[in-house]
Amino acid sequence: MSTLILSLETSSPVCSVALHRDGQLLGQSELRLEKSHSSHLGLLIQQLLDNTGATLKDLAAVAVSDGPGSYTGLRIGGAAAKGLCFALDIPLIAVSTLQALAHQVAAYTARAEEMLFCPMLDARRMEVYSALYTREGREVLAPAPLILDSDTLAEQLAHHRLLFFGNGAAKFAPLLQTPNAGFLAGIEPSAIAVGALAQLAFERQEFRDVAYYEPFYLKEVHTTTPKAK
Structure with a gap:
């Protein structure tokens, strides 16, 4: 039985998704727009599945770029991956960015x-x-x-x-x-590489707890309180 893995990379300004079957790339899609991950990630996933003739029910696992990277981007990717894994009852794989x-x-x-x-x-x-x-x-x-x-x-x-x-x-x-x-210039995180490493993790059964998974932020996030007008 073949293994179909959807991979998400949202740790950087590039929002990237890829689909691999048994470690072989079937397709990938990315969007290079600042602060677009939350509004476009779902659409990129659906378009990729449509273009490759796959469905969510075909997925054996979802892989996500684990961090470090953009705090907001990692949270968006992590939430999307957890939601898919929970709904489909499939494993979650986290790959170091x-x-x-x-x-x-x-x-x-x-x-x-x-x-x-x-x-x-x-x-x-x-x-x-x-x-x-x-x-x-x-x-x-x-x-x-x-x-x-x-x-x-x-x-x-x-x-x-x-x-x-x-x-x-x-x-x-x-x-x-x-x-x-x-x-080397022009090298940015890609869901293609996440998917390649995810296949190895899948074979080793290295899965994360869907309920308790949190991205690897590496540093504490510093927030400030808006000044009163």
Whole structure:
């Protein structure tokens, strides 16, 4: 029996959905509009199912990008995934946003075994959410918020070639003067990579509790009270 997995990526300004059958991509759709996730995610899902000839009842699981990333975006994706899994009585899979980002780059990088992959997601000012992975996806440095300066990841850069990418990597480039640092532009989170890793998680039966799942925000969310008029 084939495994059909719907994947959602809402951790960034790009709202992305993908559909995989037994790890093979059937289709994907994305929308690059700021603050559009809540109003367009459901429509993207339905259009993707229609275009691939699938229905919600065909799904074996729903995968969601787990974070870190946009607090609001992660909540929207998590709520949608939980709602679908609860209604359809199917498993929920959570995939690290940073690991998925590294996977999509490593899969198309020549001599990938010679370097470490460092996704960086912008966390405003000179801070990013980051981690380090090998070509195979093994975690070398756990996801963490990093303050960027000339000494950031200095130990790793002294012994390895690192490839940086993601929407937070550009502000790190001017701080480094080492041949061991490479940078890729235009790399954004994609539901395609989430789906590829979700298939592996499905085979290992690595599911999350639908009732209690919360995205991996990494940092506490700071809110302010509006000033009285």
